[in-house]
Amino acid sequence: MESALKKIRRWLKARRLDALLVRGPENRRYLSGFTPPDTSITESSGCLLISHQSAYLLTDGRFIEEAKEILPPFVSIIYKKGVVRELARLVKKEGLKALAYEEDFVSCALKKALEAGLTGVRLVGCQGIIERLREAKTEEEIEKINRALKIAEDILRDIGQALKPGVSEKEIAWKIIEASFQRAEGPSFPPIVAFGENAARPHAEPSSRRLTLKDPIIIDMGVKFSGYCSDITRSYCLQPDDKYRHIYYLVAEAQETAQKAIKAKVPARVIDAAAREVIKKAGLGRYFIHSLGHGVGLAIHEAPAISSRCRRKLKEGAVVTIEPGIYIPDWGGVRLENMVVVRREEGLLLNRLPLTYQPL
Structure with a gap:
């Protein structure tokens, strides 16, 4: 991602900053190819330090073998006395005086440690710098997303055969998880399986129902x-x-209406409004209780947000979900979600699995 590094360095230069500390796992992977995930904000697999002249991957002994696979321009460093001490050494070596860091991925405790350990360095919080670079996908990235979607659709088609009276939400969720590891790298998020009144909860957790x-x-x-x-x-x-x-x-009509409105440079909130108006006209607007969709890539939820609050215009190459839903308490709900690539003149639908209210 040489071009991404150039853009980061231009961003640093424009703000008179010397380097950027990258801790977001998807951002770290996007820039360097380092794949180990983070299990939590306090359990990191490593970070990147990008200055005007250098690029480092910092990790610990758990990931020696993975670090060996990282290619130039990144230099891999295995720290033994903690990341802050290693950063202090590099800051001194590089002569860094102003360091930007990702606010979304630095805890208060880590920020205090950085302030104490990097004496004489001005710390500047930032948000969305790399996420905006990731928003427009390359054709190679789109193909990987497309492959992931085909596998998911094949699993969902097979799961339809197991949807018989008496089966539980947990049993279906387990079948999805098992198939995801058998056919892919695993689930991109914990599957949502909801029956009956539980389907009125957009992010219901699978139960014994x-x-x-x-x-x-x-x-x-x-x-x-x-x-x-x-x-x-x-x-x-x-x-x-x-x-x-x-x-x-009604939900299918709202989805189709929004999909037809997708093209580059259209504000995201216009797409949200297109779907929402269909449901509102039918008198059920109060039951559409979440935004219409979101970007997808290395992260399951990333820019752009397809929401009434998002004024940003869609970028050509972005991959977004379109997922209107109606949720009625004590009855249940309906949600339909497709994935669409934003093109210059229209959206390209990636889904092949047909819409049908009875399992295939």
Whole structure:
């Protein structure tokens, strides 16, 4: 990602900063190819230090073998006395006086340690610098996302055969997780499986609730392929009544309307409004309780947000989800989610799995 490093260095120069400390796991991977994930904000696999002349990967002994695979311009360093001490050594070596850091990935405790350990260095918090670079995907990245989506759709098609009365949400979720590791690198997020009244919760956690014939069903899942994520939601009902069919077709219409509005330079909130207006006109606007979608890439949720609050214009090459939903307490819900590539004149739908309210 040589061009990304050049853009970062131009950003540093424009703000009279000497270097950028990168701790976000997806940002770290995007720039250097270093793949180990972080298990939490306090359990990091490493960081990058990018100055005007140099680029370093700093990690510990757990990741010696992975660090050997990192290619120039990055130089891998295995620290033995903690990352702050190693940063202090490099700061002195490079003569750094102003260091930017990612506010979203530096805890208060780490910031205090940096302030204490990097004497004479001005620390400047920043947000979204690398995330904005990741927003527009290359054709190679789009192909990886497309492969991840195809695997997810194949899994979801197979899962349809297991949706029979008496099966539990947890049993379906486990089948998704197992298949995700068998066919890909694993799930891109914990799968959402919700039956009946639980489907009124957009991010329901799988429970022991067992499926009945009349239950609305929501399944939201994805996998990772070469580090890139897919994200798909389908809604089903074994014996749908008129109410379910009406809501299903309404959500499908809202999704199609939004997808047709997608193209480069259109504000994200315009896409959100297109879907929301369809549901609002049907008198069910109060039951569409989340934003329309989000970007997908190395992270399952990344820029751009397809939301009523987002004024930013869509970039050509971005991959976004379009996922309208209606959620009615004590009844259930319907959500349909597709993935779309933003092109100059229109959106390119990546999904192949057809929309149907009965399992395939």
